[in-house]
Amino acid sequence: MEPISFWVVIGIALLIVEILSVSFYSIFFGIGGLVTALFVYIGLADEISAQLLVFGIASMASLFIFRKKLVELFDKNAKDFKEIVDDFAKVSSPIPPHGEGKVYYRGADWIAYSDAEHSIDKDARVKIRKIDGIKLIVEPA
Secondary structure (H helix, E strand, O other): OOHHHHHHHHHHHHHHHHHHHOOOOHHHHHHHHHHHHHHHHOOOOOOHHHHHHHHHHHHHHHHHHHHHHHHHHHHHHHHHHHOOOOOEEEEEEOEOOOEEEEEEEOOEEEEEEEOOOOOEOOOOEEEEEEEEOOEEEEEEO
């Protein structure tokens, strides 16, 4: 395998690992792999030792420059979603007992689940108990 192909594959594989794990570490090594591929392509890192050096420096530099900002960004978004809990929504599609329907909340319809023993009618007010992925877990208000 050519060095440029090797580093592109490493870079893309690590980016895919990051997407699957959301650890905020693999992405920086993926960036390092892609930067190394670029250096090999333009002829600045022909030797394996130079490639490893570029990979290490590019990975660490991107880690120290961007990780804190990404963590803060995602933490802020997580806090925004935590504000939803204990808020109220309006049922837009009836929710059967122990079933799913839809609620209207902050300008959008959301999938909602209720484990109530009875159905919740359209236009009823519900309280949001928690968030499960993109689904709101609700109870009658």
